[in-house]
Amino acid sequence: MSVNSAPVAPTPLPLSIHGTPYSSTFLIGSEDHTLGNPLRHLLVSSQTSSVSFAGYSVPHPSEHVLQLRVQMYEKGGKTSKESVVEACETLGRICEVIEETVEREHGKIVKDEE
Amino acid sequence: MSSLYDVTEKGVQPNPLKPTPSTKTSKEYINMFKKDFQYKVISDDPNELVCLLSNIDVSIANAIRRILLADVPTMAIETVYIDQNTSITHDEVLSHRLGLMPVLADPTEFEVGGDEDTDWNTLVFQAHCKKSNGTDHAKFSPVCTASYRMLPVIKMLDNVRGEDAEELCTLEPGVFKLIEKDGEVEAVIDDPMKCTMSRNYLMNPRLKSKIKIERSGRDFIFCIESVGQVEPKKLLKRAVQILKEKGERLVRVLEEEGN
Numbered sequence: 001m002s003v004n005s006a007p008v009a010p011t012p013l014p015l016s017i018h019g020t021p022y023s024s025t026f027l028i029g030s031e032d033h034t035l036g037n038p039l040r041h042l043l044v045s046s047q048t049s050s051v052s053f054a055g056y057s058v059p060h061p062s063e064h065v066l067q068l069r070v071q072m073y074e075k076g077g078k079t080s081k082e083s084v085v086e087a088c089e090t091l092g093r094i095c096e097v098i099e100e101t102v103e104r105e106h107g108k109i110v111k112d113e114e
Numbered sequence: 115m116s117s118l119y120d121v122t123e124k125g126v127q128p129n130p131l132k133p134t135p136s137t138k139t140s141k142e143y144i145n146m147f148k149k150d151f152q153y154k155v156i157s158d159d160p161n162e163l164v165c166l167l168s169n170i171d172v173s174i175a176n177a178i179r180r181i182l183l184a185d186v187p188t189m190a191i192e193t194v195y196i197d198q199n200t201s202i203t204h205d206e207v208l209s210h211r212l213g214l215m216p217v218l219a220d221p222t223e224f225e226v227g228g229d230e231d232t233d234w235n236t237l238v239f240q241a242h243c244k245k246s247n248g249t250d251h252a253k254f255s256p257v258c259t260a261s262y263r264m265l266p267v268i269k270m271l272d273n274v275r276g277e278d279a280e281e282l283c284t285l286e287p288g289v290f291k292l293i294e295k296d297g298e299v300e301a302v303i304d305d306p307m308k309c310t311m312s313r314n315y316l317m318n319p320r321l322k323s324k325i326k327i328e329r330s331g332r333d334f335i336f337c338i339e340s341v342g343q344v345e346p347k348k349l350l351k352r353a354v355q356i357l358k359e360k361g362e363r364l365v366r367v368l369e370e371e372g373n
Contacts, residue, residue: 015367028364034180035360037173045136045171046143085368088361090140094147094174095358098167099351101153106347 017081023071024080031066032058042087043070050078119264119329123316126329134171134332156307161339163346166265166307168333174357175262175334181353182260184248187226188343189219192244212241214253216341221245256349258339265333266309272324274301282321285314307335 018025028035036056043054053071070080078086116128117135137143150169157164167175194209201208224245248255268289274282279301283290288308290301311329315321338346 015364015371017371026368028367031360031364034177034185034357035364038171038177038357039361039364041171041173042140042143045134046140047138048136049138081368085365086140088365088368090143091174091361092358093144095354095361097144097148097151098153098170098354099358101151102347102351102354105153105155106158 019080021079021081022075024069026066026068026070026080026084028066028068030064032064036066036068038091039068039084039087042090043083046090047083047086050074051083117331118267119331121311121313121327121329123313126311128331129328156335158347160345161342163336163338163340163350165336165338165350166333167262167336168265170332170334172331172334175336177357178350178353179260179262179336181356182257182338182349183255185356186256186344186349186352187221187245187247188254188256188341189217189221189224189243189245190251190253191215191217191241192246193242195240195242197240213251216343217243218343219243221343256341256344257346258341260336260338260349262334262336264329264331265335266306266311267328267330268303268306268309269326269328270303270324271326274321274324275299278318278320278324281318282315282325285318285321286310286312 014029016027018027036058040054040056043051050072051070052073054069056066056068058066068084070083072078072080072083116130116132118129118132119126120129135146137146147169152166152168154166154168155163156166191209191213194205194212196205196208199205199208203211226245226247246254266289274290275295275298279290279292279299282301283292286309288305289303291304292299293302294300309327311327313327315325315327336350338349340346340349344352
C-alpha cells in the first residue's frame with residue numbers, strides 16, 4: 001500500500017442472508033453495480049415464471065457492499081437463494097457465449113494466458 | 115425497461131412499445147441469447163478496438179465496461195527507493211510520476227498482492243512493481259478509456275430530395291450519401307454509426323417529418339482504448355472472464371452459507 005492511499009475497512013462478512021427463504025435480502029461483500037445490475041436483470045428477465053421481484057442497491061459508494069432483494073411468487077417452489085444461484089449460472093453461460101464469439105471473430109490471436 | 119429510445123428535441127426518451135425481452139426460464143434465456151447475440155469488429159488496432167455488441171442487455175454491457183476500467187489487473191510501479199536525486203523534481207513527485215507509467219509486463223505471470231519485489235531497475239533508484247487493479251489506484255487501470263454508445267437506428271419515412279438532401283448531408287456528415295435519381299439528388303442512408311445524435315435535422319420541419327432517428331438500447335458500440343500493456347481484444351476477453359468469475363464467487367459463498 002502506498003503512503004497516500006487510505007486503507008478501506010474489510011467487509012465484515014462476505015455474505016449474509018436476511019428475510020425468509022422465499023423473500024430474502026442478500027448482503028454481498030466486495031461487490032457493487034458491476035455484479036448487482038446484471039444479476040438484477042437476469043432475475044427479473046430470465047426467470048419470470050418464479051421471481052416476482054428483484055432489486056439491488058449499493059447503500060454507500062465507499063462501502064463495498066451490495067444489497068440484493070429477491071422475492072418469489074409462491075412458497076414451496078424455488079427459493080430466492082436458488083434463483084440467485086441460477087442467475088449466476090446464467091450469467092456464466094452468457095459470458096462463455098460472449099467469449100466464444102469474440103474468440104471466433106478475432107481468430108486465435110486472443111488465445112493467451114492459461 | 116425499454117430497448118428502444120426515441121431521439122426528440124427534448125432528449126432521448128424510452129419507447130414503452132419496445133420493452134426488454136424476457137423469458138420464463140433461464141434455459142430459454144440462454145438459448146435466446148445464443149441465437150441473438152452478435153459481435154462485430156468495426157476497427158481493430160493494437161491500441162484501440164471499436165466493436166459492436168448486439169442483442170445484449172445494457173446491464174451486462176455496463177458490467178463489461180466497469181470491469182475494464184476497474185477490475186482487470188495490470189502491473190505498475192508501487193514503491194520507489196531513491197539512492198540519489200539531485201534534480202529539481204522532488205522524490206515524492208518523481209515516484210508518483212513513475213507510478214503512472216505503464217509497465218510492459220504481462221500481469222498473468224504475476225500474483226495479486228504480496229509485498230515481495232517482482233521487478234527492479236536501478237539507475238539511481240529502484241522501482242518495485244505490484245500487480246493490482248483500477249479499484250486500488252487509477253494507475254493500474256488497463257484502459258485510457260472504455261466506453262460504449264447505443265447504436266443509432268435511422269428510419270427514412272419519405273424520400274429526401276433536392277436541397278433538403280444536400281442540407282441533410284451537411285447536418286449529419288457521413289450518415290447519409292447523395293445519389294442521382296430521376297435527374298435529382300436524393301439522400302440515402304450510408305453509415306448510421308457515424309450519427310453523432312446532434313439532432314440538427316430536427317430544425318428543418320420537412321426533414322423532421324421525413325426522418326426518424328432512434329437509439330437501440332440492446333446494441334452497443336464499444337470503444338476500448340488500451341494504455342499499451344494489453345491488447346484491447348485481450349482486455350475484452352479478460353473482462354468477460356472476470357464477470358463470470360464474479361458470478362462463480364457468489365455461488366461459492368452462497369453454498370458455503372448453510373442458511
